[in-house]
Every structure is written in C-alpha cells, then in structure tokens.
Amino acid sequence: MKLQQLLSFTRKAVDTYQMIQPGDKIAIGISGGKDSLTLLYALHGLKRFYPNPFEIEAITVDLGFDGFETAPIADLCAELNVTYTVVKTDIGKIIFEERKEKNPCSLCAKMRKGSLNEVAKAHGCNKIAYGHHRDDLVETMLMSLMFEGRFYCYSPVTYLDRMDLTVIRPLLFVYEADVIGFKNKYNLPVSKNPCPADGNTKREYMKDLLKQLNTEHPGVMDKMFHAIINGNISSWPKVDKVLADKLNNI
Numbered sequence: 001m002k003l004q005q006l007l008s009f010t011r012k013a014v015d016t017y018q019m020i021q022p023g024d025k026i027a028i029g030i031s032g033g034k035d036s037l038t039l040l041y042a043l044h045g046l047k048r049f050y051p052n053p054f055e056i057e058a059i060t061v062d063l064g065f066d067g068f069e070t071a072p073i074a075d076l077c078a079e080l081n082v083t084y085t086v087v088k089t090d091i092g093k094i095i096f097e098e099r100k101e102k103n104p105c106s107l108c109a110k111m112r113k114g115s116l117n118e119v120a121k122a123h124g125c126n127k128i129a130y131g132h133h134r135d136d137l138v139e140t141m142l143m144s145l146m147f148e149g150r151f152y153c154y155s156p157v158t159y160l161d162r163m164d165l166t167v168i169r170p171l172l173f174v175y176e177a178d179v180i181g182f183k184n185k186y187n188l189p190v191s192k193n194p195c196p197a198d199g200n201t202k203r204e205y206m207k208d209l210l211k212q213l214n215t216e217h218p219g220v221m222d223k224m225f226h227a228i229i230n231g232n233i234s235s236w237p238k239v240d241k242v243l244a245d246k247l248n249n250i
Ligand SMILES: Nc1ncnc2c1ncn2[C@@H]1O[C@H](COP(=O)(O)OP(=O)(O)OP(=O)(O)O)[C@@H](O)[C@H]1O
Pocket: 028, 029, 030, 031, 032, 033, 034, 035, 036, 037, 059, 060, 061, 062, 063, 112, 116, 129, 130, 131, 132, 136
C-alpha cells in the first residue's frame, strides 16, 4: 500500500466517524509494532491537508522488558518532526515476576492504557489514537463472541469520562495485509515485541482460525466486518441513511 492509499482510508474513517475536531491534540500510542508506526505516518500525513487543524505527538509505554529498542522510533519521530515520549514502567516485571499472572494480557493492557492516558493528559492531549485495523476488529468481535458470549467490539470513537479523553481508531478501515505492505514498502523501523506471551495468546489463536475460515470461505472476514460496522453493536453509532451511504464500498 502506498502512502496515498493509507491517507485515503484514514480520511474516510476520520470523516465517517468525525474523529477529529479543530484544535485537537492527539497522542498516538506507539508500541513499536507495524500498526502503530503506520498510524504515525497516517496522522502525520493527514495533518498536512485535513481541514480541521490538529496536533499530534507520539508516546510509547516501555513495559520494561529487556531488549526493547526505542531509538529507531525516536529517529523516525525526529525525521517527521513529531514530539516523542517514552514512559518507563515496570509493568512487565509486575505481571510476569511478581504476580505471575496466568492471563497476563488483560492486566497488561489495563496498566499500559492507564500509563498512556495519564501521560497524554499531562501533555495536554484530549485524544488518544490506537493503531487497531480492520482485522483487529474482526478478531476482537469473534473473541468476545466465543469466549464471553456477547456480540461486541470497541467502537471507532470512545469517550473515557473518568479521564475526559477520547480514544480514536483511524485505521479501522485498513486491512492488516495493507499495513504489512506499507511497513515493507516504507521500511518502518518495527521494534520486536519482547513480551514472553507474544505469539502465544488467544488473539493468535483467533488470527489462525480466521485465516483458515477465510481460506475455506473467501470473503467471510468482510462479512463479519460489515456485521460490526452496520450498527448492530450497542456502543456503535446507529446507521442511518447518511452513514449507510458513507459505509458503502468499505
Ligand atoms: N506499549 C505501548 N505504548 C503505547 N501505545 C501502545 C503500546 N502498546 C499498544 N499500544 C497502542 O495500542 C494499540 C493496540 O494495541 P495492541 O497490543 O493490540 O497492538 P498491535 O495490534 O499489536 O499493534 P502494533 O502492531 O502497533 O503493536 C496499538 O496499535 C498502539 O496504538
């Protein structure tokens, strides 16, 4: 995928769900993975021509695992002229050494989001952007369905009233395959995730299952994605005629 296509997908999502208002200051959560680095390019590019003026900065919560490199991300941010902050934490140690959590991912995500929100707020940001893409949404929906018995997926825009922060997901129309193509084309400096649970989670299981389903029944993931965006989930915007037109051909 070329930058122009990335920007077109991003603008469509941002417009459709009115993710950005004039004067917004958006903290981009950077894990160092392909998705959040692609998001950095997407919002940096959009900022140059989007009619609503907004600011961005990049924040990484360092979970404290050995071997996690932030220097390449810092270099990229310097190149793009984006302020970059690394928040040092002991989250990895607390979860794997002190608490020896059996299900580490949910507590880790909770603590990581807490740190990110706090720093974003302290920097005067009113929004946080996550790099969730189209495949992430389908995986999340299916995980909720299979393991929690409910039809759910996080929404494109979520207001966190306790923090007075709004979470946005500008890549939700982008396929993961396109993110991978973008990463390769632009040589994104992806930092390998040193988490011991990486590659061995329910999400990985769901990824493999969906891959198999989509091979056996081509188009199945697109159908699931449309079930999500077509307004059948209570926290999502209801689809009226105007939104239905915008969602055509996504
Ligand atoms: N350590 C972190 N610091 C800051 N933001 C983070 C961190 N980890 C995740 N995020 C943000 O949360 C989003 C979703 O997290 P998740 O763990 O699902 O990442 P992911 O789908 O593997 O994405 P990526 O490829 O960017 O790692 C990421 O895209 C990123 O925006």
